[in-house]
Amino acid sequence: MTNVLAINQLTYKHNLKTILNNIDLTLETGKIVGLLGENGAGKTTLIRLITGSAKGSGTIAVCGDSVAAHHKSHVSFTEQLRGFSSSTRIDWIAEFYRTVYPDFDGKRYEELITFLQIDTSLKLGALSKGMKEKVVIALTLARQAHLYLLDEPFSGIDSMSRKKIISSIIKWKPADATMVISDHYVSEIAPILDEVVIVKDQTIYAHKPSDAIREEFGIGIEAYYESLYEGGVNHD
Amino acid sequence: MKFDDKVPIYYQIKNYLYHEMMTGALKPGDKLPAVRQLAVDLTVNVNTVQRALGEMITEGILESQRGKGNFVTMDEERITQLKGKLVMEQLERFYEQLHALNLTDEQIIDSLKQYIAQRGQQDDQRLSN
Numbered sequence: 001m002t003n004v005l006a007i008n009q010l011t012y013k014h015n016l017k018t019i020l021n022n023i024d025l026t027l028e029t030g031k032i033v034g035l036l037g038e039n040g041a042g043k044t045t046l047i048r049l050i051t052g053s054a055k056g057s058g059t060i061a062v063c064g065d066s067v068a069a070h071h072k073s074h075v076s077f078t079e080q081l082r083g084f085s086s087s088t089r090i091d092w093i094a095e096f097y098r099t100v101y102p103d104f105d106g107k108r109y110e111e112l113i114t115f116l117q118i119d120t121s122l123k124l125g126a127l128s129k130g131m132k133e134k135v136v137i138a139l140t141l142a143r144q145a146h147l148y149l150l151d152e153p154f155s156g157i158d159s160m161s162r163k164k165i166i167s168s169i170i171k172w173k174p175a176d177a178t179m180v181i182s183d184h185y186v187s188e189i190a191p192i193l194d195e196v197v198i199v200k201d202q203t204i205y206a207h208k209p210s211d212a213i214r215e216e217f218g219i220g221i222e223a224y225y226e227s228l229y230e231g232g233v234n235h236d
Numbered sequence: 237m238k239f240d241d242k243v244p245i246y247y248q249i250k251n252y253l254y255h256e257m258m259t260g261a262l263k264p265g266d267k268l269p270a271v272r273q274l275a276v277d278l279t280v281n282v283n284t285v286q287r288a289l290g291e292m293i294t295e296g297i298l299e300s301q302r303g304k305g306n307f308v309t310m311d312e313e314r315i316t317q318l319k320g321k322l323v324m325e326q327l328e329r330f331y332e333q334l335h336a337l338n339l340t341d342e343q344i345i346d347s348l349k350q351y352i353a354q355r356g357q358q359d360d361q362r363l364s365n
Contacts, residue, residue: 032281163279170275170282191239192281211244211284220241 004029004074004147004178005050005062012045012056019045020056021202027178029146032169032192034210035182036225037199043182046199047149050180051077063146073103076145078136086125090118090135094142101143109142112172116164130161137165141172148179154188166192190221198228237278245280249288252278254322257297257308257315264315268298268306 005027012020019042027033037043048054052068059066062074084093098104113120116134127135133153140148154162170192173179181189186196190210198206205228213224239248256262268274271289275282289306292298296314298306309315334344 030283032283166279167276170279171272173282175282187241190241191245191279194281194283211246211287214242214244218242222241 002028003061003064005060006064007050007061008059010049010056010058010060012042012049012054014045018202020049020199022058023204025197025204025207027147027180029176029178031178031194032173033178033180034186034189034193034196034221035180035199036186036196037182037184038229039184041199042202043184043199044151047077047151047180047182050147050149051075053079074145075147075149076103076140076143077149077151078140079151081124081132081136084124086123088124089120090122090124090127091120093124093135094120094139097139097142103144105142105144108144108172109138112138112141112168115168115171130157133157134161134165137168141168144174146177148173148177150179150181152182152184154183154185162188186225187220187222193221196221196225198225200228239280245284246288246291249274249278249280249285250292253288253292254297254318258319258322262308264308264310264312266308267304268308270305 003026005025007023007025010020010023010025011018023046035043035046045054049056050060050062050071052071055068060068060071062071065071065074081093094109097109098106116138118131118134118138122131124132137150137153140150153165157165166189169179169181180197181193183189186193193210195207195209196213197204210221213219213221217224219227237252239245253262253268262268268289269277271285272282275285278285289298289300293300293306295318296311297309297318299309300306331344334347339347
């Protein structure tokens with residue numbers, strides 16, 4: 001198995017508006033992939049389609065399995081802890097994860113909690129944005145999954161939290177698992193990305209290895225991304 | 237480590253390790269940190285580190301010992317060759333940039349001599365201050 005994700009002719013419409021139009025996307029195992037695009041380009045929609053939380057037309061196979069209901073067992077994704085009330089303690093959420101996900105690894109979770117310096121006795125409502133994002137990362141990476149999805153993990157957080165989160169990704173992402181990180185601001189994570197996928201005009205506008213972009217065009221990932229919006233780089 | 241986003245990261249990792257070898261921070265026969273540790277230290281992707289190390293193994297600068305890790309070659313000849321190559325690369329860049337300013341070969345040599353002489357004086361002054 002070399003492809004962790006294979007999307008074929010996926011179309012998603014919401015209220016008669018086309019969000020994603022006939023997209024194809026294949027991701028190999030063992031990669032860190034940046035999913036880039038403007039706010040509203042459809043990044044979160046694509047993530048929700050992959051996890052099976054949203055349904056479009058076309059096929060999405062995760063680890064060769066195209067049954068949407070099975071995707072949650074291969075994919076680790078923590079949707080901003082929306083399901084929990086603000087009075088929920090972090091250690092209670094971890095217990096819930098342990099019960100619900102058979103692949104939740106308690107030892108990995110403890111290591112992550114220690115590394116990210118999370119006080120698990122705190123309640124969800126008492127957490128800063130950076131701390132909340134660290135909790136999301138710890139819960140997501142504590143699972144032994146094939147595909148990890150992080151939806152804008154760095155938006156609005158301080159630089160120390162950001163550095164800690166990036167280090168924990170490098171440390172704990174299993175070698176044979178793929179991680180997709182969505183963001184609309186790429187420069188801070190550019191050095192850790194194997195490849196970038198750019199969502200624009202309801203489609204996968206570009207999908208390239210990061211070092212190939214630097215080699216071919218002699219520009220950075222951020223500059224490349226911006227050039228696609230300005231129509232500067234002639235790409236195939 | 238700070239990377240230049242315009243230059244392939246694997247290339248910058250190689251240059252970083254070459255530099256460590258030239259300054260003696262990494263000596264012949266030294267064991268390199270594990271791949272994941274290097275990735276964490278440099279804040280880069282594990283696959284990119286692997287690519288950089290793979291190329292350095294092909295070049296003969298590093299030796300991979302199964303189950304033990306990667307080691308700097310004990311072959312002093314290789315290290316000398318590497319140093320020569322790094323010097324040539326720097327000279328190439330320097331030469332092309334001065335040529336682009338329409339300097340002739342003689343003018344380049346004269347400018348370099350002048351620069352070294354001035355630089356020597358400046359450094360002497362700095363030391364005596």
